Structure formats: C-alpha cells, structure tokens
Amino acid sequence: MAELRTPRQKLSALIITYNEVGYIERCIESISFADEILVVDSFSTDGTYEYLMEHPKVRVIQNPFENFTAQKSYALGQATHDWILFVDADEVVTPNLEKEIVQTISNPDACEAYWFYRKFMFQNEPLHFSGWQTDKNHRLFRKSKAKFTDKKIVHETLEVDGSSCVLKEKLIHYCYKDYEDYKGKMLRYGQLKAKEAFYKEKHFNYLLMLIKPAWKFFYHYIIRLGILDGKKGIIISYLNALGVLERFRELKRLEKKNELTYYLVMP
Template structure:
C-alpha cells in the first residue's frame, strides 16, 4: 500500500513494487495474462510510476505468472477461466476502481516519453468532455523496431475514462471503442511481438483457430 506524501514534496521515493502517490487524476492499469512469466515483470515495472493501481486478470496460468505478479505489492491479482480476449479485457476494466484506465497486454511496455506524457496528463485540470486518448504502438519484431509499412505509428485508444469505453471487435482482433471526445497523447507503447519465425507461425495458427471458433459460434463462414 502506498503511503500518503505531503503535496509540497513533488519528488517522491518509490520502493520496489510500490506505486507513487499521485495528487491529480487517478489511473488504473489493466493487464490480462496467461502464462506470461517471461513478460509480466517488465510490463508491471514499466507502469509503476504512472499507475495508482495495477489490476492483473489471469486466465489460470500454469507457469510463474501469478507468483511474479503477486511479488509487487501494487498489484491486485485475479484469475478466472479464459472467456475470450475481448471478454477478459472488459472484465479487467470492471475490476478497476479509478476513473481513468490504461489497458495493456503483458508483452507491452510504457516508453519513457509516454510515461512522462501520462504523468503530465494526470496533473492537468480534468476536461469533462474528454473520454479517451489514442496512443501510438511501436512493435519490436524479431529483433528490430518496425517503423514502416503501416506498422508505425499505430494509434489506438488505450487510455480512457471508465464507463465511456469498451473493448469490441472479433476475437482475437480487438479494439477500444469510446463514446464522446478523444485525443492523442505523445509517446509509444512498445510491443514486443514475435521472438522468431516459429513464435510467429504458432501465434498465427492459434489466432486463426480462435477466429474460426468465434465465427462458428456466431453461425458465420469461417473458411480461410
């Protein structure tokens, strides 16, 4: 639990796994996981300076995801059977207690530039008409950052006001839809995607099966 720090002390000390007390807007970070022991530690660490709480909703991992997540006193850890990417992310949002939410995947990190932009945003006077912020995503693919071919910048809503946004789409391809006014914020979410070709092929096979199953349940054509 974070300790209260007098408002006059702008420079704050942060212990490992303990969030800094913020004075302006409160921000929840929502992360869904399944067997993410290789990613979750760095994902959480990248959020500690900007988050007032971190919610991890796990799909009953069989690796060390739970142990690593719980090693951070700032994390509220939950687990439930996997319902689908969209459903899990919306359930994670529902578990958040603050008005503003940042939704992340475990293989994503907050860049220094985005961290600073979020800290500045939290201190600004609230715009009652603003319900979401689009963030650019920079993908790290097989050892290289991809900044071309439509991969960058990929602006998507990732920061939003609770009650005015929802994950939609078709599993596993999801996106956030917001009601009302949106804007953009400077800085990147860094996405560490595929480690190698085998990892990419396995993910494509997994995702194509999810799409086929989703369309079958809806009575849609799922042939490729």
C-alpha cells in the first residue's frame, strides 16, 4: 500500500527593500522555491524596483517607509498564503535550509513559528563573534498565528499565538557590504531607536550618552569576543557603538524640537 504523504503547504516569501541592488538578486534566487515572492519597496533609487518589476517570479509593491515594524506589517497584510518566510534583502537561504523549511511546513505537527540562527558575513568572510554568534530571529511563521508588535519600530518583534521552535540550518546574512553602508545602517537604526525612546517619554541624559556607547563597544569587542574577529571585530564594535551614540544625539534633537514647538504654539 502506498504511503500517504502530507501535501506541502503553500509558502509566501516576503522582503522589504530600499536600494538593494547587488544583494537582492542573490536573495531572490535563494527563495525561488516559495509559491509567492512579495517585495515591498520603499521607493528605491538604485534600480532595485526596476529589477523587481522585470523579475517573472516577483510581485513588487511600493509603499512609503515609516519604520521597520509598520513596513513589515504592511507586507504581511499583502501575503496570499498562511505560511510566511520573511527574509532581508541581504540574506540567503541555503539549499539545506530550503529543504528544512519545506519539510517543516509540510509537517502537520509543526509549531506556529520558527526561529532562525544566522551566519553573519563581513563582505564575503564569516564573522564568527562580535556579538552575533547567538543571534536569532523569527523568520518562518503562520500568518494566522502571528503579528508584529507595534511596541518596537526598529528591531521588530513577532508576537506568536502558540509555540515557537528553532530550525537547525542557519540563514546566511551579508550584514557588512562596506564601511559606509554599515555606518549608514547603524546611524539609521540609532535615529529610529531615538524616536522609539521619545515616544516612550524617555529623556536625554549626558552621562548615559558617554557611558552607553563605550559599554556597547566593550560588550561587543571584549565580552562577545569581537577581539577574536581581528580588524573586522574592531570595525563592527565601533560602528555598533556609533549607532548608540547617534540614538542619544537624535533624542536630544527631538527634545529640542519638541520644546521649540511648545514655545511657538504657546499663547
């Protein structure tokens, strides 16, 4: 008697983009096994949108970028299928990870969501330490059982109605393209984190502006063994600390702007 197989569940692969030419191509190729590839682009200027428009397997929508949580929630709302694979444009699904994903979503006893560990790449070389060795994110989940919380606008957090498990295979993350790109990314994160803090009515503090960036560097370079990554560890640790410094600078700017607005509208 032939063995009955559980039919494979359909999968929507989602990406949000802004100026990702040179990386998005490799990402799209690695997720071509998905039944739907949906990209939400925040008006790229480097040809990303045009490339996606011409790709036969991609459905692309442009939407203004407010913050990461809002953009990912918007993308999630456009997905056709219940099983969601959410990747960044600079991430790559390996053949072994693809196989594990397909097996997982075909399992009737699957969890509602899955954490992925990531292997970080500094340009094309592995970054073994520097704080990222235990990094993991929700990347695979059921749309009907999860949503992005609006409590965070930078490192978006998935709220899962049910259980979360961990996949064995790692997602490859090309986090560091070049110095200016990573620096820009850290500065943008810092600015968004400042807005998050401002909305929560946290206040600028000169002492914390001195202590927190120094601690960030020490944490990544010494405690999280960035020193073992050599020059790469120094660069990553410094730029992460710079992002924290920018968070305080931006919080100070937001408070000054708020004070000025208050005085201007006073009768």
